[in-house]
Amino acid sequence: MRPTPATAATPTRPAWNTNQNLVVTHPLLSLLESCASFRRLLQLHALLTITGLAAHRFPASRLLAFCALSTPPHLDHAAAILTRAAPGPNAYMLATMMRGFLRARFPCRALNLFRRVIRDHLPADARTFVFALKAAAAASVSKHGSASGGEAVHCASLKSGFLGESVLVGNALVHFYANRKSLVEAVKMFVEMPERDVVSWTTLVDGYARAGLADEAWRVFCRMVVAGGMWPNEVTLVAAVSAVGQMGLLALGMMMHRYVAEVVVVRTVSLENTMVDMFGKCGCTRSAKEVFDGMAVKDVYSWTSMINSYAKCGDLESAEQLFEVMPMRNVVSWSCMISAYSQLNQPEKAVWLFREMIAEGVDPIDATLVSVLSACAQLGCLDLGRWVYVNYIASNKIGLNLNLGNALIDMYAKCGDIAQASRLFGEMAERNVVSWNSMIMAHAMHGQSEEAIHLFEQLKRVNIVPDEITFLGLLSSCSHNGLVSEGQRYFKEMKVVYRIEPTVEHYACMIDLFAKVGLLEEAFRVATGMPMKTDEACWGALLNACRMHGNVEIGECVAEKLVELDPSDSGIYVLMSQIYASKHKWDQVKKLRTTMRDRGVRKNPGCSSIEVKGEFHDFLVADVSHVRSEDIYEALKNIYFHLKQEGISSLIKRLCPSNGEQHSVMQWWVHS
Amino acid sequence: MLISPKLAAPPACHRSAAGPRCPGFFLPAAAMVTRRPRRRCRLLRRYSAPLMIVAVMGAVRTQNAEGCFDREELRMLCQESNPEAAINLLDEMLQRSGAGALVDLRSEEQVAVLQACGEARSLASLRRAHRLLSRSLPVIPTAILLRIASLYYKLGARSDAHRALEGASRPPGKNGQEDFDAKRLQAYEKVRELHEEICVAGYVPDTRYVFHDIDEDAKVRALMYHSERLAIAFGLVSTPPGMPLRVIKNLRICGDCHNAVKLIAKVTGREIIVRDNKRFHHFKDGDCSCGDYW
Numbered sequence: 015m016r017p018t019p020a021t022a023a024t025p026t027r028p029a030w031n032t033n034q035n036l037v038v039t040h041p042l043l044s045l046l047e048s049c050a051s052f053r054r055l056l057q058l059h060a061l062l063t064i065t066g067l068a069a070h071r072f073p074a075s076r077l078l079a080f081c082a083l084s085t086p087p088h089l090d091h092a093a094a095i096l097t098r099a100a101p102g103p104n105a106y107m108l109a110t111m112m113r114g115f116l117r118a119r120f121p122c123r124a125l126n127l128f129r130r131v132i133r134d135h136l137p138a139d140a141r142t143f144v145f146a147l148k149a150a151a152a153a154s155v156s157k158h159g160s161a162s163g164g165e166a167v168h169c170a171s172l173k174s175g176f177l178g179e180s181v182l183v184g185n186a187l188v189h190f191y192a193n194r195k196s197l198v199e200a201v202k203m204f205v206e207m208p209e210r211d212v213v214s215w216t217t218l219v220d221g222y223a224r225a226g227l228a229d230e231a232w233r234v235f236c237r238m239v240v241a242g243g244m245w246p247n248e249v250t251l252v253a254a255v256s257a258v259g260q261m262g263l264l265a266l267g268m269m270m271h272r273y274v275a276e277v278v279v280v281r282t283v284s285l286e287n288t289m290v291d292m293f294g295k296c297g298c299t300r301s302a303k304e305v306f307d308g309m310a311v312k313d314v315y316s317w318t319s320m321i322n323s324y325a326k327c328g329d330l331e332s333a334e335q336l337f338e339v340m341p342m343r344n345v346v347s348w349s350c351m352i353s354a355y356s357q358l359n360q361p362e363k364a365v366w367l368f369r370e371m372i373a374e375g376v377d378p379i380d381a382t383l384v385s386v387l388s389a390c391a392q393l394g395c396l397d398l399g400r401w402v403y404v405n406y407i408a409s410n411k412i413g414l415n416l417n418l419g420n421a422l423i424d425m426y427a428k429c430g431d432i433a434q435a436s437r438l439f440g441e442m443a444e445r446n447v448v449s450w451n452s453m454i455m456a457h458a459m460h461g462q463s464e465e466a467i468h469l470f471e472q473l474k475r476v477n478i479v480p481d482e483i484t485f486l487g488l489l490s491s492c493s494h495n496g497l498v499s500e501g502q503r504y505f506k507e508m509k510v511v512y513r514i515e516p517t518v519e520h521y522a523c524m525i526d527l528f529a530k531v532g533l534l535e536e537a538f539r540v541a542t543g544m545p546m547k548t549d550e551a552c553w554g555a556l557l558n559a560c561r562m563h564g565n566v567e568i569g570e571c572v573a574e575k576l577v578e579l580d581p582s583d584s585g586i587y588v589l590m591s592q593i594y595a596s597k598h599k600w601d602q603v604k605k606l607r608t609t610m611r612d613r614g615v616r617k618n619p620g621c622s623s624i625e626v627k628g629e630f631h632d633f634l635v636a637d638v639s640h641v642r643s644e645d646i647y648e649a650l651k652n653i654y655f656h657l658k659q660e661g662i663s664s665l666i667k668r669l670c671p672s673n674g675e676q677h678s679v680m681q682w683w684v685h686s
Numbered sequence: 687m688l689i690s691p692k693l694a695a696p697p698a699c700h701r702s703a704a705g706p707r708c709p710g711f712f713l714p715a716a717a718m719v720t721r722r723p724r725r726r727c728r729l730l731r732r733y734s735a736p737l738m739i740v741a742v743m744g745a746v747r748t749q750n751a752e753g754c755f756d757r758e759e760l761r762m763l764c765q766e767s768n769p770e771a772a773i774n775l776l777d778e779m780l781q782r783s784g785a786g787a788l789v790d791l792r793s794e795e796q797v798a799v800l801q802a803c804g805e806a807r808s809l810a811s812l813r814r815a816h817r818l819l820s821r822s823l824p825v826i827p828t829a830i831l832l833r834i835a836s837l838y839y840k841l842g843a844r845s846d847a848h849r850a851l852e853g854a855s856r857p858p859g860k861n862g863q864e865d866f867d868a869k870r871l872q873a874y875e876k877v878r879e880l881h882e883e884i885c886v887a888g889y890v891p892d893t894r895y896v897f898h899d900i901d902e903d904a905k906v907r908a909l910m911y912h913s914e915r916l917a918i919a920f921g922l923v924s925t926p927p928g929m930p931l932r933v934i935k936n937l938r939i940c941g942d943c944h945n946a947v948k949l950i951a952k953v954t955g956r957e958i959i960v961r962d963n964k965r966f967h968h969f970k971d972g973d974c975s976c977g978d979y980w
Contacts, residue, residue: 373835373847394934394961401829430932430959430966460966461976494965496979530979558938622913622935626924628828631870633916 042067046076052088055080074099075107082114089114089123105139112145116152124149125163132170140180143171147186151193164190168203178208185213192221197230212244220253228260251278252288259292267296271305287315294323299332314340318347325354345379353385361389365398378406380418387421396429397628420448427456436465447473451483458491466491467500482514489523493530501527518544522551529559534568541572550579557589561596569593584610584617764798769811772799776818796830800837809841816850869924874911876919881910884949892942912943918950918958930957938962944980948972 042061049055059077062068068077074095081092096103096111103111108131115124128146131138150163168187171177177184184207191200204210204218215238222231235254238244246254251274258266271289274281286309293302302323309316317340324333337343337351348371355364368386371378378386383402390399403422406412414422419442426435439445439453450473457466470488473480485508492501505524508514521544528537537556541548553576560569569590576586587610594602610617623632763772776799796819803812816834819826826834831850838847881889893905914935921931939947939962951958952972960967968975 369832369835372832373838373850375836375840394932396932397828401832405829428961430961430968432966458965460968461980494976494980618937620913620935620937622917622933624917624921624931624933626921631917631920633873633913633920 040065040067043073043076046073046080049080052081052084052091069100071099071104071107075104075110078107079110082110083117087114087118089118089120103136105137105142108136109139109141109145112142112149116145116148119152121149121152125153128167128170138174138176140176140182143167143174143176143180143183144186146170147183147190151190154194164194181207181209181211181214184209185211185217188214188217188221192217192224195225197221197225197227210242212238212247212250215242215244216247216250216253219250219257223253223257223260226260228257231257232261232266248278248282248285252285255285255288255292259288259295262296264293264296264298264301267292267298268301271301283309283311283313283316287313287319290316290319290323294319294326297327299323299327299329314342314344314347317341318344318350321347321354322350325350325358328358330354330358330360343374343376345376345382348374348376349379349382349385352382352389356385356389356392359392361392364389365393365395378412380412380415383407383412384417384421387418387425391421391425391428393630394429394623395625395630396426396431397625399425399429414442416442416444416446416449419445420452423449423452423456427452427459432456432460432462445478447478447481447484450478451481451487454484454487455490458487458494461491461494463491463495463497463500480512480514482508482517482520485512485514486517486519486523489520489527493523493527496527496531498527498531498533518546518549518552521546522549522555525552526555526559529556530562532559532563534559534563534565538568538572548575550576550583553579554585557586561589561592564593564596566593566597566599581613582615584615587615588617760795760799764795764802767802767805769799769802769806769808769815772802773811773814773818776815800830800834804837804840807841809838809843809846812837812841813843813846816846869920872923873916873920876923877910877915880915880919880922880950880953881946883953884946887949887953889946889949892945895940895942909942909946912940914939914943914960915946915950918947922954922956928955930959932959933961935960935962938964939967939980944974944978948974 042058042065046055046058046062049058055077059068062073062077067073078092078095078099081088081095092111092114096107099107108127112124112127115121115127124145128142128149130136131142146167147164150167153163164187168177168190171183171187177187184203187203188200188207191197191203200218200221204214207214215234219231219235219238222228222234231253235246235250235257238246238250251270255267255270255274258270270292274285274289278285286305289305290302293299293305302320306312306316306320317336321333321336321340324330324336333351333354337347340347348367352364352367352371355361355367364385368378368382368389371382383406386402387399390396390402399422407414407418407422412418419438422438423435426432426438435453435456439449442449450469454466454469454473457463457469466487470480470484473484485504488504489501492498492504501524505516505520508516508520521540525537525540528534528540534556537559541552541556544552553572557569557572557576560566560572573586573590576583580586587606591603591606594600594606609615619634621632621634623630625631760772760775763769763775799815800812803809803815812834819830819834835847835850838850891906891909893902893909896905896908914933917933917935918931921933925931939960944967947958947960947967947969949972950956951969958969960969965976965980967980
């Protein structure tokens with residue numbers, strides 16, 4: 015609120031009221047209120063100086079407000095006005111100056127001014143402390159000031175008595191602590207406030223929601239309505255709905271939807287976007303679509319939220335359709351769709367869409383690159399992964415943050431470049447347990463058990479607590495190198511020292527570890543003694559080991575269990591067939607093949623891919639069992655070229671089976 | 687009658703006089719003709735060799751100098767954002783030295799030309815550069831194609847951008863596809879060559895991994911054409927010597943292929959990295975990182 019001359023004047027000077035009338039009606043002041051350029055302001059300032067009006071606080075405060083808050087700001091001129099104000103700046107002027115510093119992204123200067131206010135006992139009001147808290151938060155974020163700046167402002171507000179008198183200051187303090195994720199302090203501040211308003215409650219709900227404490231956010235929201243007797247506003251509802259989405263409780267979501275529909279007369283786009291997002295997170299795309307379709311105005315975030323809802327439910331087709339018809343896309347929209355493809359086992363489409371995005375001139379963000387790198391890892395596409403690294407990360411277009419570093423390690427490892435993965439791991443300034451897990455797993459996949467174990471010991475030395483994935487990598491590395499004793503030790507350490515209950519994957523590693531070295535009975539004992547149901551991976555590892563060691567008896571028993579789990583898995587029949595064949599039991603082999611045929615089980619053909627000049631080329635195993643197979647293939651080749659000369663290649667291409675991958679026509683011809 | 691005998695005598699006397707002159711006339715002429723060519727030949731022999739040597743050396747020097755100057759000039763033209771001149775120079779290089787001139791061009795130089803088109807905001811130049819690269823390079827690298835597509839979009843040619851993207855996301859074109867098809871056929875030949883080479887190096891097919899009840903020869907042939915070997919053969923005929931090969935297989939690599947690939951890595955001097963459905967195998971100098979335990 016702008017202070018009136020009467021408020022600014024000293025009550026003991028009744029004569030000032032006469033000046034008030036003169037000042038208010040002066041044409042220069044009227045012009046000042048409509049001033050729109052700094053040049054014009056300077057002219058008015060000159061005129062005000064000549065007429066003596068500039069010496070009065072009201073005109074000076076208006077001049078100051080213009081200089082501090084205009085775009086672009088003229089802070090030096092504002093500071094000069096503040097300094098020359100006679101008899102001195104008032105609270106409004108000081109607060110306005112602080113606000114100007116904040117808008118110009120100079121939080122430290124705002125804090126310095128606040129310190130001067132306190133030190134020199136200059137006039138202050140509630141807004142002074144509010145802006146000071148904002149400055150403290152901004153300075154803390156930019157690392158230009160002490161993190162305890164806010165605490166100092168808190169202390170000053172207590173001493174000055176403003177904390178108890180103004181709800182604005184209390185709200186600002188709750189917001190300050192909540193933003194710092196110091197929710198305990200925020201709650202303490204909230205509880206101590208003698209008076210609270212809807213902003214107070216909303217700030218706390220939002221703080222909990224942003225901190226991922228959805229349950230607490232919901233609890234505070236309920237207390238606000240029931241115990242606090244407050245009606246939530248739009249901002250409160252956004253925070254509460256967001257919390258419901260995090261909890262994934264559809265029933266609560268429906269209740270909120272009904273409440274919003276009944277109570278909220280005019281719904282903002284932000285609230286409706288949050289509703290769409292909430293329903294998506296609750297797994298109810300139908301309700302999300304209902305809200306989405308009912309929106310009179312949709313922005314890019316509306317579309318993106320709806321796409322994300324479909325993606326989270328695995329409905330790629332609907333997500334694609336919506337993405338195609340989006341009127342306008344931003345980087346978040348593209349990233350969301352790319353992430354959906356990457357996470358839903360469509361890495362080829364993720365890569366394709368990334369290229370589309372680049373062609374559209376949209377620059378990716380770090381989240382985009384994380385998804386693209388994940389797709390590259392799935393595909394084994396090293397060329398593109400390197401391209402992403404060189405063009406965006408090495409060139410510092412996008413900083414190497416923790417998530418990107420982890421994604422790069424995983425990509426390089428899964429694309430076969432373990433050396434580069436290791437180098438990147440060494441260069442990362444910040445690492446978390448995911449980083450260590452990625453590197454340990456990388457070494458495990460590449461059979462470097464010593465390196466994996468060494469990393470694990472390093473992880474412990476830097477006081478990072480391993481999780482189940484860490485031990486999965488360790489056990490996998492032991493399994494790949496036949497380190498039985500070490501594997502047993504880590505399995506025990508996982509349970510006893512770190513209190514991590516083994517998952518079925520851990521048991522599968524142990525079974526594989528025992529089985530591959532020939533301890534089939536021990537492996538069988540582990541498989542039959544698991545606390546959870548033994549899955550295909552466990553039995554499959556054991557069956558593979560039976561094939562390695564030619565154990566028919568245990569193999570048959572294991573194969574029966576696998577068939578019970580998944581009768582259509584061709585691998586079971588193939589492995590068992592191999593076991594029989596190794597013992598020259600050809601009759602049994604034939605019976606198995608007959609069984610496969612009767613059950614409609616088809617063997618997965620061997621398929622190998624190689625990347626050459628950025629292109630992937632797939633090869634299927636070629637049947638050359640016939641004595642004249644070379645002649646047959648030569649004849650096929652001749653037929654192919656003759657047909658090609660006749661111009662029916664397009665027909666052949668149309669007949670090519672579509673399996674999501676582009677195969678060479680020649681390859682299809684030879685392998686069909 | 688007496689007069690007649692006197693008149694008959696002059697014709698006979700003329701012929702006799704002409705006879706000895708004719709041989710005498712031709713002889714000097716022939717001799718001169720013969721001598722002159724010889725002298726000329728000698729002169730040529732004396733001076734042609736040094737001239738030819740000088741000419742050859744000069745040509746070599748000129749060619750080397752032109753190559754260096756061309757690249758330097760190209761760099762300067764790109765820095766000056768003069769894409770038309772740069773593309774003209776590329777075209778000239780193509781005409782003079784063939785496609786090899788651009789194949790030798792480094793990626794940074796290609797990017798510099800494209801960037802010059804962008805900075806000059808010349809869509810025509812960009813299109814021309816794209817055509818030039820498409821015509822001269824066997825395959826435009828994906829990174830370059832993406833750069834081209836991005837520049838097309840920035841210059842407002844959305845359809846061109848998408849066409850460039852199509853080139854990046856699928857086989858680059860008819861010629862490229864035919865080349866790849868040819869390489870595929872070569873891969874089958876290469877597999878047989880590799881089989882012979884590794885047999886010389888001590889490879890013995892382990893037919894235990896063929897679980898069909900067929901004769902030994904058929905088993906050997908069946909092993910020879912496993913998918914990973916085909917992929918490796920394709921990589922060998924499609925990549926320059928020394929480049930590591932990375933193969934991804936959907937199933938577990940069989941024991942015989944594992945042994946074979948170790949020897950293939952040895953006889954070809956290539957590092958071969960195979961990712962099967964369980965782990966990675968790094969084949970180098972006849973050994974594998976798994977230590978034959980997988």
